[in-house]
Amino acid sequence: MSTPALPEIATSDAPLPGLRVTPQTRLRLLEFHRFEAAGQTFAYLVPSAAVFALDECALALVDLLGEQGTASIEALAAAVDGKYSVQQVWDTLGDLHRARVVTEALAPAPAPKILPLTPIPLQTLVVNVTNQCNLSCEYCYEYGEDKIVDTENGQQPKFMSEETAREAVEFALRESGSNPSAHITFFGGETLMNFPVLRKTVAYARQRAADVGKSVDFSLTTNATLLKPDVIDFLADERIGVTISIDGPQEIQDKFRVFSNGQGSYALVAPKVKALLERHRSRPIGARVTLTRQTLDVLKIYRHLHDEMGFWEVGFAPVTTAPQRGHAISDAGFDHLLGQFRTLAMDYLQAALEGRHHGFSNVRETLQELHQGHAKAYPCGAGLGLMGVSTDGQVSLCHRFAGSEAHKFGTLTEGVNRDTQRAFLESHHISHKTDCATCWARPICAGGCYHEAHTRYGTTQGPNLHYCEWIRGWTHTCLEIYGALAVQRPEFLRQFDGVDHEASDRH
């Protein structure tokens, strides 16, 4: 067999200059997840999170390598002889090598562990302005059986003082480092139970941000029970992003989201949400739904919240809980859920292709991450660009751990303890999660929520093995949608250019 342009791989495409590749060099596949969309075949590469479309020649070579494990370049060329020229095979292997789809059979697997440099600029500070709530949702991670911090009998004040909130503002501005803006999310408890402090803090933060030449913006999460007209006016005028915790139509909402006397909250909440959606037009308003074993009808919930109530977006999250609880979702429940998510996601695709808005935010968020192709070493920004603050001013991993001594990162006045932060980043790196080492979805999942893992397994360090199948199934669905959009309506994806994923959570 003749060997035209032998050094195609050896020179222009080799990651190591001067690496010699001959026709006898054996190649093997690296990690990737294959998916099809719109008649095209794609590869989602692991760990880089890059997405490439493969042409027929590339596909044929990948298939051969998949069947044979390893194969020499001349054997590959011989196997496709008559269909593709030797030159085409070399060119294609060069491309596959550049994209890290194939490598030399003997090349050692790199296992880089790159820790972020600290101090990392803080993007979002989640401020728990109260740990009190006027609802008694059975599944609540803050008050239910799985709580981490004893907020009722604990040492912390029930409401954050104005002074502590001011310190939080100073902390957020200071720790934002070189970022031109800071973001503050008010959280609880029921956030609006401390509305007086919230209102003053917004004014104070705007003033202080102007003093130091930065901008600041705000969001909050609320159960909507305290949305009075003056509160709504304030939220609209101050352009505060609002997320409403709501589970769906009355029969679903009233299963878990109840007052302490057991009465459902839907009747109280629905008119207030309506008033908010009518008045607050400066930022899109989203609903955040907690799914449980008893409330898994995603399609019904979506239609009610989006089509009937008028939320711009609806996001769903399975309840965070220990497995033995009555509301914990079973494996069969997760399968059912995935089917429902898939149906709704296909609705999203259809809407996107037709240029209509669709409010299923779980798809949008995943598409955004796939588009950027961030390969995560950590599941979210907690402890990096995001931290939580408890009512007494203790800074912790995230708002879900606010007030927990074991997850403390510092205090508002003393700042972040860099040794603690570094130790956390060291021990929580994806390279320590051995179960994730062979999973193709690890660039986007990285083991999943620390709080979920803590609740399930008693430690933040382990991956959330109970939803691996779910994550892979969901990521695969979103990849198919992403691929279809890339082929059929690439301009739709432009909205995700330059938008970075912002770790956020609501309850």
Place this chain on the structure above:
Amino acid sequence: MKHLTAINRKARRVEEVTAPPQHDVVALQQGSQPPQQPEGPHIPAGCSIVFSPGWEADRTGGTAGLCQPVERDLFDCHMGCYWPAQVPDQLNHAPDWTAKCAAAQKDWRQIDLVFPG
């Protein structure tokens, strides 16, 4: 890339950073162009940063400006390099030691043989 199409931003980034370098020495030596006649002017840039001796990577991290054989890059070697080549004392003892060597690449054989004395 001809056979793969970059779809997301990371893929485009991968394509960018793995693009074949221009004027790569190894490519030049192995490609169709004779190694001594690269496209455009090729000015030997001498050695590399202090910590890499210049044989694996040049000062830009690429391979275009790797160390040349001393006879090809004589002047950079004895003037610019952190570990200079030893040459005769051109201030006192042998001021004209390269007088017959107009272009080192071509005329290096004309350099005077100088003995210390």
